[in-house]
Amino acid sequence: MRRMLTGGLLLLALFSFGSRGDELAVIVIANRTVQQSSLPLETLRAIFAMRQRTLPHGQAVHVFVLPDDHPVHEEFSKKILGVYPHQLRLAWDRAVFSGTGQAPNEVENEAEMLESVASTPGSIGYIKQSSLNDQVRVLDIE
Structure with missing residues (x-):
């Protein structure tokens, strides 16, 4: 009985670990004209809450987001910004x-997000890491 319980728990742990790999890996992207390679989390929160309209070096920032119910927007809001989309x-x-x-x-989808951020100087947005291409740069979060 104990072996079955231990085996069941091990199997459950493996399924849990496997599903974590399927989670969306969301990254923050910026137009190539953005001078920063990273932003403090509080600055990122202020930018996406539309309370801060410039980047740390004074450059005007243009914010792009996905629809409230888009899975990538939900993941970005909750996991990176620490707020719910409705907030x-x-x-x-x-x-x-x-x-x-x-x-x-x-914007409607990640393809439009990439195109908009790539073509708008000073812009910032987010996508799944698997959608990344060389048109934009990745911003690290401090």
Whole structure:
């Protein structure tokens, strides 16, 4: 009985480990004109909450996001920014409706995200690591 329990637990652990490899690996990308190679997490949060409109060296930043219900947006919001997608949407809506800010530029999919970030100087966005190409640069998070 003990061997079956141990074997079952080992099998469960292997399935759990295997499914972690299937999780979305989301990375932050930027236009090649962006001078930074990394950003502090708090700066990244402020940029995507639309509270900060420039990068640390003063360059204007253009933010691109995927739709609220897109799996990559959900993963980015929760795992990287540490907020739920609806919390970001509330912050954007509040800024827009109060006249104190604007919402980010929304794109439909990762291909459009890559194209938009690659063609817009000073832009920032996110994609799955497997979607990365050489048109954009990866920003590390400090």
